[in-house]
Amino acid sequence: MVFNFVFPDDCRVCGARLREVSRVPVCSTCLSAPKPLLAEYFCVDCKTAFLNAFPLDDNGRCSLCRRGLTGFDAAFSFGEYDGTLRKLIHLFKYDRFKPLARPLGKLLASALPRDWKYDMVVPMPLHWRRSWERGFNQSELLGKALSTRLGAPLVRAVRRKRRTPSQAGLTNAQRRVNVAGAFVWNKRVSVKDRHVLLVDDVLTTGATASACAAVLKRAGAKRVTVLTLARVDRRKSTVVSSTPDSPFTGA
Secondary structure, three states: OHHHHHOOOEOOOOOOEOOOOOOOOOOHHHHOOOOOOOOOEEOOOOOOEEOOOOOOOOOOOOHHHHOOOOOOOEEEEEEEOOHHHHHHHHHHHOOOOHHHHHHHHHHHHHOOOOOOOOOEEEEOOOOHHHHHHHOOOHHHHHHHHHHHHHOOOEOOOEEEOOOOOOOOOOOHHHHHHHHOOOEEEOOOOOOOOOEEEEEEEEEOOOHHHHHHHHHHHHOOOOEEEEEEEEEOOOOOOOOOOOOOOOOOOOO
């Protein structure tokens, strides 16, 4: 009974019989199923996908990046928050299958430019109460897996000083107001003149990532790059929600 609970017989994603004993209750086919997000048109800075080139200027930047509203210098995501990748993130985040951090960290690393160097990996902080309720910070576990691969230290350079209301149903502008002032720099950590890699699980409108990145920049960070496992493809959906079954659960 205990063995079957710890090592379930079926893949939690597709339901197929697991043929190998593993701490990860997912078959090798599903672990290898997620594919990179593809689009013909991307913003060169935030990597938002567009249906055509109309929203981009001659330098390939979207309106938010042109107006300096992103807070961060660049953003990368592995894939679309949908299908198997979405299910894997839910298993990791909501069903608390923490060993998934390693294979998901591998996907994270593959989304980064190979020639970029980072001075530190910073996980997106949770409010202490949310972290206590969940039992862990999923971004920190992903950051640890990534830190090992990149050879850059994991540093808790930012903390969340207040628990913000749900972002569900809010517009992009309202989400930015909602998270304004939610983060504060950990003064025991120096980020001055450093290239910081800010890690989270999902990117939605980018409001939370922008607010956190802005704190790091004000603390002296030379450059802040955001990296997430998945991002909501806004070419397909405009509904914003924060429930576990919704595609909008991230920054």
